[in-house]
Amino acid sequence: MLVEHGAQLLGHGSLGSLLLSYVQHAQNFYGLPVLTVPPYTPATLLPDAASVAWRLQTGPYATDEDAEDCWERFTSTVELEKVRALVLGHGMDGVSRLTDLRSRLTGLEALFLGDMEDEEEMISTIDQSDLAPLLEAFPGLRELVVRGGDGLDFPVTGHAGLRALRVESGGLPPEAAAHIAAADLPSLERLELWLGDDDYGGGTTVEQLAPLLAGDRKPALRHLGLQNSPIQDELAAALASAPVVPQLTSLSLAMGTLSDEGAEALLHGQPLTHLEELDLSHHFLSEAMMLRIWTALEPAGVRVNLRGRQEEDDEGWGDEDDEYEGSGRYIAVAE
Template identity: 45%
Template sequence: MTFTSHATTFAGLPVVDLAAGEPLPEVDGPVAWRYANWDFDENTDYGPSPAWAESFARLLDGIDASAVRALVLGSWGYTAFADAPIAQLCAAAERLDSLEALFLGDITGEECEVSWIRQGDITPLLEAFPRLRVLRVRGTEELRFSPVRHDHLRELAFESGGLPAHVLGAVLDSDLPALEHLELWLGVANYGGDIAVADLEPLLAGGRLPALRRLGLRNAEIADRIAAALAGAPVVGRLDELDLSLGVLGDEGVEALLAGQPLTHLRRLDLRRNFLSPQFAARVVEELPGVEVDVSEQETEGRFGRYTAISE
């Protein structure tokens, strides 16, 4: 499975499309502006798309860039060939001086499969935008991240069909004192998802990311092992929300989770779109009164076994 539609909200704001060379449309209140320029050129070498660079420059010339608080970037050319425009964004940082939220890669499977989306080193974005509060990244081809200090980042998300362990390691080695929301789409080994439970142990031990309140370990083929590890993980005690959705979590994983530490302090537990039986889906709701538990959209294991919601 893959992504089938573009974001309609981002950072709590409705998404409104932009067009190069045109002024900001009139809107009623704050919005997240979305810009995309899909262009397939089979002769393009790997690297930034010249057509994208030109169109994005025209866009910035045609709008009041200082008024942009939230930005959603869709296709930057054909993103299986074209690198993410990270350098161009950083070069525009002085003009985008009010930017607080960035989604890099709002791209559907029809435009480019998630595991083909070329990213690059996203570390400079956090260095260039010290006021950034939300960073969401989709795609892992050539994705790199280095440990960084950022005082204001509150939400960090990596959407992937397979998240490399080195990205997790860099996040955990970063100094992110304000980070409240961490969302990792772990994916599958066949698409580069090589994170093991042992790699998660520094996070689960609770000694990192002091402000963390919302943790998502989503889209994981190791969901049952993660659930078992969370049963005794110190980090769970300070969470408001725990998200294990979109993976291959089964009854055995939920049973281990429920047999561990109390979860009744949670405000929300998201188990949507996994492989729970109706009996266990009902049980987890019953055993956690007062917790908003989402067990909707459960799949049934077929002849091909269980599968994550997003892979290729």
């Protein structure tokens, strides 16, 4: 039986307990505390506009009028030129509104679209859109987080300044994933994609991620997360020889259906001892395989996260025609 080793717990976990940490409101963003735009507060009582990440949101039963009121409070009381980070939550459809404000939001560096918890809206039903106009409007953007994948797309042309991109989704549209993989993002240091399940709009293939795995369009990339995927074994096999891996300092295959087959591919592939961290949490590895991974990488100084070992469901899941029907394995976040 595996036991605790320092801060990394090796052993059994439950899906329910893990979900608590996956889809929550941001408390800090871009190194700043998040402050929800307060109602009826004079501008003189607000903090310096550059000192917080401003969250705009409405209540669960709010109307379009309520959203307009929220935007009005924000734009009339906050010095928009000083705003560095924005978090858009429930009821705030933001892309067109933000592009209209480009001449005032001249210091915007970080943006979180879709900051909602399950009680407000399930992740698979959070609407997004084509992000090309947004990225074109804000060349100074450094960090972008998107929660939800319904309707999401991303421009192949890329963005010169973006350093961190995270897409949290129960089903990332394959076209969007392919466009992100192919985009020229020369400054990007961190990329995290929750690929999600076919039944919720996912279905990205290894082939669609080929430009990303080749490593030549994102030369600054140091952290790569290909997460929350039902093809985690295939991704592991591809990463075992992918040219992008030697340039990384951390790699995540968390939240998915990784089994001994994928872990075996990683162990027999190119060396991973240069990594500072390998995150495989929420997995379906045997205890023997967990021990093999730990003993292969921990002596080299790699922090290996093997928390959240899941048990396969004997009854399986999915429809009869589903490629993964009967596998008994499941991703961490879908609906």
